[in-house]
Amino acid sequence: MTLNTILIILAFSMLPIVVSYLVEALRKTPLEPEKLSWAKNIPVQHIDIDGINLRYIKTGQGEPLLLLHTLRTQLDMFQKMIPSLSERFTVYALDYPGHGYSDIPNVEYTPQIFLKYVEEFLDRHDLQNVKLVGESIGGSLGLMLAAKKNPRIKQVISINPYDYGKGFGITRGSWVAKLLLYMNNIPLLGAMNWRLRMLPAFLHIMRGGVYDSSVLPDELMHEINDVGNRRSHYQSFMSLIRNFPKWEQEKENYNEIQVPVLLVYGDHDWSTENERLDTKSRINNARLETITDGGHFLSLEKPNELAKLIFEYE
Helix, strand or coil, X not given: CCHHHHXXXXXXXXXXXXXXXXXXXXXXXXXXXXXXXXXXXXXXXXXXXXXXXXXXXXXXCCEEEEEECCCCCCHHHHCCCHHHHCCCEEEEEECXXXXXXXXXXXXXXXXXXXXXXXXXXXXXXXXXXEEEEEECHHHHHHHXXXXXXXXXXXXEEEECCCCCHHHCHHHHCCHHHHHHHHHCCCXXXXXXXXXXXXXXXXXXXXXCCCCCXXXXXXXXXXXXXXXXXXXXXXXXXHHHHHCCHXXXXXXXXXXXXXXXXXXXXXXXXXXXXXXXXXXXXXXXXXXXXXXXXXXXCHHHHCHHHHHHHXXXXX
16 A cells, blocks of 8 residues: 555545534534523523523522433423422522533533532522422432532432433433444544534434423424534533443432432333332432333423422422
8 A cells, every 4th residue: 555545545534523623613603592482481590600600590489499401401401391380389490511501611521510510509599498300410410419418408309310321321212322422432533423413413312312202392402402512512511421420420329318309210211120229229218200101301201290290299
């Protein structure tokens, strides 16, 4: 093989990487909407925590209830539940750092980073006797807060907590997720794939998280995908994936939980029955409920069933 042939092969092999940088440079940063498309009467608010601007909402009246969303999404994942929950609770929901329309700090996205900002959000609003409802990593964050004995938490409703499979449970729902996540840490290729991220791949991954894909709101799916086009967003997501295994490690502290805990799983969640029972066994007096014909994103797929459990759990 001649030197010219080798150079040509190298040039062609580097072409996708070069294209990925070009695609990333040409992406348009989406503007944050002034109002929620699904609830124009709920004001969008912001809070600065340690120099990081976080988007959040507050609505309703009654005891405080904090909603914590899933990875790679945003507070709007609870859009089907918030109207009913706000009839009985003062509902708070926020976008984590690096998610939704919150700022994207240049940090390692470990579980402790998410925990830090959620705790400071609670402190800044001086919330007491909080009913914390979290889904996926939001559910895991609720359990972590309880394990730390955060005095502001009254009880935790943990929906499909993401504490199994070394953090790669999402790959059980989609071959696209499996391909992209396992390539994440490969030099050059991992970053290239995320710079080339496209709507069809995102939609395929999200559909792998529900039993009935028709429940996913088209407008929300496109918005979440567009938000992922923000500058440096893909780098924060790569960091989150690198730190996935640490979510499972947090289970070692669940035996410290003393507040009431309700575990809620969709019968088609990515977790296995043994993994669910393992989580339950680590928490004193935890109650477990299973929702039929539901996947990982129960807040979108089974909002009424979830709201009923939240209202009834005391």
